[in-house]
Amino acid sequence: MAKIFGKNCIYEAIRAGHKINKMYVLEQALEKNKNFIPLLNDKKIKYEVVDKKKMDSLFPTNHQGYGAIAQDYEYSDLEILFEKVQTEKRRIVLVLDGIEDPHNFGAILRSADAFGVKGVVIPKNRSVSITDTVAHISTGAIEYVPIVMVNNLQTALIKLKEQGYWIVGTDASGEVRASDLPSDLDLAVIIGSEGFGMSKVCKKQCDYILQIPMEGHVNSLNASVSCGIVLALIKQ
DSSP: OEEEESHHHHHHHHHTTOOEEEEEEEHHHHHHOTTHHHHHHHTTOOEEEEOHHHHHHHSOTTOTTEEEEEOOOOOBOHHHHHHHTTTOSSOEEEEEESOOOHHHHHHHHHHHHHTTOOEEEEESSSSOOOOHHHHHHTTTGGGTSOEEEESOHHHHHHHHHHTTOEEEEEOTTOOBOGGGSOTTOOEEEEEEBTTTBSOHHHHHTOSEEEOOOOOSSOOOOOHHHHHHHHHHHHHO
C-alpha cells in the first residue's frame, strides 16, 4: 500500500481516480477546508478525523493535515506506452540514467508533467524507484506521467529508436543547442545520474548531445534543474 500525504498530492490522487482505501484528516484542516468531507462522501472514500498525534504516527510530519492509505502506484509497460502515444503530434519521453535521489525523481516528474512528457523510463537497478517520498515531492504529477521500469536501458533506447524517437543526451561536453533540433522530432531525452552523468552505454545510443548554455562560475546543475531547463528549451 502507498501512503499519500500533503493537500495537493491528495487532491490530485482523488482527481486522477487513484484508489484510496482510507483517508485520514486533521480537524484543523477541515476547519479551513469545508468542502473536503463532501468531496470524500461524493467519491465514496472512507475517512477518519484524527488528532495530530495519530496523524504524525501514520505519516511524515509534512502531511499538512491530509493523509491516505492507497493502492500502490503501478509501473507502465514500454509497449503499452508506445500504443498510447502513437497518434500524438510530438512525442517526448524522458530516460533517467541512474537517478538515485527520490527528491530529484519527484521534481523531474513535476517538470515532465508541466512540459507534456509522455512517459519516464527508469532502469530496474541502480536507480530510485517509486516511493512515498517520490510521490509527495511530485505534488501529484505522478498521477499523470506514466513511469516505465526496464531491465536494460540500452535495449529500451534501441526500442525507442525503432519507434521513431531520436535519442538526445545531456552532457557538459554537448555541442548541440536545443534550438538546433528540428521542432517536429520525437525525442527520448536522457538525464544522467547526479554524480556521474550519462553512462557510456547510453551515450553511444545518442543521436544528439545537448548543452545547457551557462555563464556563471559553477558549471554543474542539479539533475532535476537540468531536466527542467532542457525540457523548457526543447518546447520553445
